[in-house]
Amino acid sequence: MSAALTRWLLLGTLLLTTTLGAVEPDYQFDQPEQSQRFHRLLDQFRCPKCQNTNLVGSDAPIAADLRQHIYQLMNEGRSDREIEEYLVERYGEFVLYKPRAQGSNWLLWLAPAMLLLGGLGYVALLIARRRPQATPATGLSSDERARLDQLLKRQEPPG
Amino acid sequence: MTRWKLFIPLLLFLALGAFLLRGLFMDPTLLPSPLIGKPLPAFTLGTLADPAGVKRQSDLTGEVALVNVWATWCISCRAEHPWLMKIAAMGVPIYGVNYKDQREAALTWLKQLGDPYRFSLFDESGRLGLDLGVYGAPESYLIDRHGVIRYKRVGVIDERIWRDELEPAINRLRAEP
Numbered sequence: 001m002s003a004a005l006t007r008w009l010l011l012g013t014l015l016l017t018t019t020l021g022a023v024e025p026d027y028q029f030d031q032p033e034q035s036q037r038f039h040r041l042l043d044q045f046r047c048p049k050c051q052n053t054n055l056v057g058s059d060a061p062i063a064a065d066l067r068q069h070i071y072q073l074m075n076e077g078r079s080d081r082e083i084e085e086y087l088v089e090r091y092g093e094f095v096l097y098k099p100r101a102q103g104s105n106w107l108l109w110l111a112p113a114m115l116l117l118g119g120l121g122y123v124a125l126l127i128a129r130r131r132p133q134a135t136p137a138t139g140l141s142s143d144e145r146a147r148l149d150q151l152l153k154r155q156e157p158p159g
Numbered sequence: 160m161t162r163w164k165l166f167i168p169l170l171l172f173l174a175l176g177a178f179l180l181r182g183l184f185m186d187p188t189l190l191p192s193p194l195i196g197k198p199l200p201a202f203t204l205g206t207l208a209d210p211a212g213v214k215r216q217s218d219l220t221g222e223v224a225l226v227n228v229w230a231t232w233c234i235s236c237r238a239e240h241p242w243l244m245k246i247a248a249m250g251v252p253i254y255g256v257n258y259k260d261q262r263e264a265a266l267t268w269l270k271q272l273g274d275p276y277r278f279s280l281f282d283e284s285g286r287l288g289l290d291l292g293v294y295g296a297p298e299s300y301l302i303d304r305h306g307v308i309r310y311k312r313v314g315v316i317d318e319r320i321w322r323d324e325l326e327p328a329i330n331r332l333r334a335e336p
Contacts, residue, residue, distance in 0.1 A: 048190060048294035061259070062294050065285055090292040092193040 027071050041070055048091045192292055192311040199306050200290035207257050207265050207279040214280060220306030223332045224252040225299055228288060230260040231268045233296040239315040240272050247275035255279030258288045258296055303332045
């Protein structure tokens with residue numbers, strides 16, 4: 001297969017998948033920014049039925065309903081925050097991919113940083129502990145050095 | 160190093176193992192409902208039998224009752240139906256929410272299988288279902304006499320659910336002032 005043909009085939013596959021992944025085409029917006037906002041919103045909410053897809057990617061009827069409702073709420077002039085609240089009131093925080101920074105969620109948000117800090121602290125502790133042990137090992141007194149030289153000399157092979 | 164420190168990795172592993180083991184027996188499709196403890200959402204809907212007979216949320220309050228979301232396209236609803244008939248016969252008021260369905264099909268269903276509902280709201284657009292946070296029929300809500308949602312069941316009500324969850328909950332709510 002020639003390189004050019006492969007390239008065209010790849011491009012074709014790519015275009016096909018984008019069409020399939022697209023939202024129902026009946027959502028019309030006057031301005032492209034609104035369309036972008038719509039897709040950004042759909043992207044950040046999780047479908048309650050098929051749990052590991054967002055509202056863009058889900059074929060479940062409930063996802064279609066929610067898409068339609070978000071469209072409606074946008075046209076009513078609701079803010080992103082209000083739309084988020086609307087969904088959370090009905091389906092719970094589960095629909096949010098990004099957990100809110102409040103209540104027990106702080107544990108989720110802070111755990112990585114705390115683990116990192118804890119790990120760094122532990123490493124620092126180990127290093128600090130090792131240093132005082134290492135110093136006397138190299139610093140030999142003059143008597144010890146003389147004895148060491150003698151021992152080393154004895155070890156040397158004759159001739 | 161003291162000897163007990165050698166057991167730290169084992170303890171960590173056991174703690175992790177306990178969480179994972181628990182996770183094995185949890186159903187990830189059951190979402191906690193944010194509506195527990197909140198009043199029934201407001202609605203104005205006709206019933207299946209009478210499109211003009213408009214009902215409001217206040218028509219459902221006054222006694223401990225079950226609100227059951229069902230549809231003829233919902234296969235598990237058929238499995239649940241005999242239990243709803245039994246529960247209704249035991250004197251628990253059940254209100255239906257016929258969710259995104261066709262009126263004719265729903266009426267035929269009730270004629271053939273029996274009607275356990277005091278009435279069924281005809282929620283053709285699914286608007287009430289959305290306000291109730293429905294994501295898969297059948298879903299059932301237990302409301303207290305003030306119309307506050309106190310318990311939610313996603314999925315079929317069967318003998319086990321009735322015995323272990325629903326009946327005790329109903330008795331508890333009935334004992335409340």
